[in-house]
Amino acid sequence: MSFQTTYLRDFPEHIAIIMDGNGRWAKARHRPRVFGHQKGVETVRHVVEQAAEIGVRCLTLYSFSTENWSRPKAEIAALFNLLKKYVESDLESLHARDVRVRILGSRVGLKPDLLELIERVETTTQGNTKFSLNIAFNYGGRDEILRAAAKAAKAGEDFATMSDADFGRYLDTADLPEVDLVVRTSGECRISNFLLWQAAYAEFYFTDVLWPDFTIDDLSAAIEEFRARDRRFGNLSTPEVA
Ligand code: IPE
Ligand code: IPE
Ligand code: MG
DSSP, rough: OOOOOOOOTTTTSSEEOOOOOOOHHHHTTTTOHHHHHHHHHHHHHHHHHHHHHTTOOOEEEEEEEEGGGOHHHHHHHHHHHHHHHHHHHHHHHHHHTEEEEEEESOTTTTTTTHHHHHHHHHHHHOOOOSSEEEEEEEEEEEHHHHHHHHHHEEEEEETTTTTTTHHHSSSSSTTTOOOOOEEEOOOOOOOOTTTTTTGGGGGEEESSOGGGGHHHHHHHOOOOOOOSOOTTTSSOOOOOOO
């Protein structure tokens, strides 16, 4: 990348990606779906490494949805295994690169060894500040809102007077910046229960590229398009600032 994006105007603070198309990528190669998921992890590795270089500071990746429990048991097991392997093998290098890792989503249905690993990666990296990597795993937007409401109720919050910023502090994304840009690969144009609350004013970018083929240049293209959009937030167009 030849440009130093850190200084660019209108750069998205928080990018979220629906990593879709692993199965179709594998099918096109007459390989099992799991082969596509394996390749998808390599894409995650490259994108996370290179995103920091182009100025991204906060990235959220959708890797297993609450609806994905309806897939065949063997595929679910493979996806769980891949998450574990990725976190185990990359923890040290992510930590060395000052990456803070959070795992968003419900802990219900996760086995003790995975819970222990999640705890370990979050604790080890909690002081890191250069880059924020959030993996949405066993995540559903509606489930997150319900869990947040339950936490808020337990804390004695009064919903009648609560602001949306107050409520946001009970979400899995508490402390993270607003989601500015949601990218979805593989040509599907839906949100699939991802960041329903947080994406309220996000810009959406859809690309036909399948996740295993996605590169940092595709991410740069999404960012460039984002920067050219006129975000009005219900207001009128703002005049260009000199
Ligand atoms: C995305 O790829 C990964 C997950 C949803 C876990 P898919 O597995 O959905 O791939 P397609 O959409 O069937 O091609
Ligand atoms: C969304 O992809 C979930 C993840 C990328 C983890 P899906 O492939 O599961 O979504 P649908 O079925 O196309 O809505
Ligand atoms: Mg899919």
